Amino acid sequence: xxxxxxxxxxxxxxxxxxxxxxxxxxxxxxxxxxxxxxxxxxxxxxxxxxxxxxxxxxxxxxxxxxxxxxxxxxxxxxxxxxxxxxxxxxxxxxxxxxxxxxxxxxxxxxxxxxxxxxxxxxxxxxxxxxxxxxxxxxxxxxxxxxxxxxxxxxxxxxxxxxxxxxxxxxxxxxxxxxxxxxxxxxxxxxxxxxxxxxxxxxxxxxxxxxxxxxxxxxxxxxxxxxxxxxxxxxxx
Ligand code: SF4
Numbered sequence: 001x002x003x004x005x006x007x008x009x010x011x012x013x014x015x016x017x018x019x020x021x022x023x024x025x026x027x028x029x030x031x032x033x034x035x036x037x038x039x040x041x042x043x044x045x046x047x048x049x050x051x052x053x054x055x056x057x058x059x060x061x062x063x064x065x066x067x068x069x070x071x072x073x074x075x076x077x078x079x080x081x082x083x084x085x086x087x088x089x090x091x092x093x094x095x096x097x098x099x100x101x102x103x104x105x106x107x108x109x110x111x112x113x114x115x116x117x118x119x120x121x122x123x124x125x126x127x128x129x130x131x132x133x134x135x136x137x138x139x140x141x142x143x144x145x146x147x148x149x150x151x152x153x154x155x156x157x158x159x160x161x162x163x164x165x166x167x168x169x170x171x172x173x174x175x176x177x178x179x180x181x182x183x184x185x186x187x188x189x190x191x192x193x194x195x196x197x198x199x200x201x202x203x204x205x206x207x208x209x210x211x212x213x214x215x216x217x218x219x220x221x222x223x224x225x226x227x228x229x230x231x232x233x234x235x236x
Contacts, residue, residue, distance in 0.1 A: 004053030005090045006031040008045050008080060010062040011235040012072065016225030018126055019155045019186050020106065025074035026067045027235075028059065028094070033081035035110050038135040039161060041195055041231070045080035056093055063098070070101075077122075078108040083115045095121045111138035111156075114145045125154040129172060131165035133192070143176055147184060154185055161192040161203070166210045173217055189218045193226045 008031040015023045032048035033040075040046075054062075064070050075098055082091050091107070095118060098105050104123050109115075111128035119125050127146055130136040146154050158169045169189065177183045189211060191204040204222060211218050229236040 002032075002048065002050065002053075002086045002090075004050075004055060005059050005094065006048060006050065006052050006080075006087070007054045007059060008052065009235055010059065010066055012066040012068075013225065013236050015076065016228075016236070017190055017221060017223045018157055018188050019219075019221075020074075020076075020126075021221055021224060023074060024072055025076050025106075026063050026072060028063065028075060028077050030077070030080040030082040030084075030087050030091070032084055032087060033079055033110075034084060035081055035112060035136055037130065039133055039159065039192060039194060042080070044234075048086065056090070056097065059094060060097060060101075063103075073103050074106070075103045076106045076108065076126075079110075081110050082107060083109055083113050083118065088115060088118060091118055092121065110136075111142060112136065114142050114149075116149070119150055123153065125150060127154050127156050129156050129158040129169060129187075131158050131160060132168055133161035133165050134159065140172055140175060143172070147176070151184060155188055156185060157188045157190055159190045159192050160207050163206075163210070165192075166207065166214075169218070170214055177217075183217060187218050189220045191220065191222055193223050193231050195231050197231055199227060 008029040010028050012026055031052045033046050095105055106124040107122045109125050109127045111130050130138045160166050191207045208220050211220050225236045
């Protein structure tokens with residue numbers, strides 16, 4: 001059993017993707033993920049390295065300090081997989097304390113689990129829909145559960161590497177929407193920007209075109225931090 005918060009890093013940066021793009025926040029990145037996405041850009045977070053353990057007090061102090069002594073009140077909990085069962089009791093304790101201190105808390109969820117004991121406490125959930133290029137699957141029943149239980153407090157994000165990713169995402173969208181036109185939450189397509197790669201202009205423009213041709217149901221939002229700092233830069 002892991003007795004501490006396994007922390008890869010705690011840092012201040014401007015959100016580079018999804019519906020909070022451009023918002024300054026503190027990232028609490030947990031160390032440890034067993035999901036194994038093929039195109040993961042954070043493989044350094046996979047090991048459950050117990051020597052990266054921190055106490056709750058240490059984590060809170062770092063959040064406070066990185067946010068200019070509490071001036072920045074937005075926190076994003078990410079990973080790794082912060083919803084791995086070994087992290088959940090620690091993440092739950094952290095979220096409870098952050099909420100007591102009036103922080104707005106987003107959690108990045110891999111899409112493989114709906115963890116009510118955490119989702120009930122946070123302000124927002126950024127929930128992945130894993131596309132075929134990741135080699136991982138998000139059961140549609142997970143997104144259906146999010147629609148039923150957490151209306152208005154989640155987005156879905158899908159990384160798009162190629163046409164098959166887009167088609168699979170569009171099919172999922174059509175199966176989940178309540179009527180012909182609507183989807184009751186923001187669904188974001190993130191054109192893939194791999195490590196060690198030049199800015200993928202062609203892929204990006206293809207995703208824009210596919211979305212337009214299909215009816216424009218999605219929001220295409222790139223990874224701004226990678227354009228600015230390069231795809232391999234950490235803590236940005
Ligand atoms: S869930 Fe996130 S950290 Fe884990 S393998 Fe997938 S992309 Fe990487």
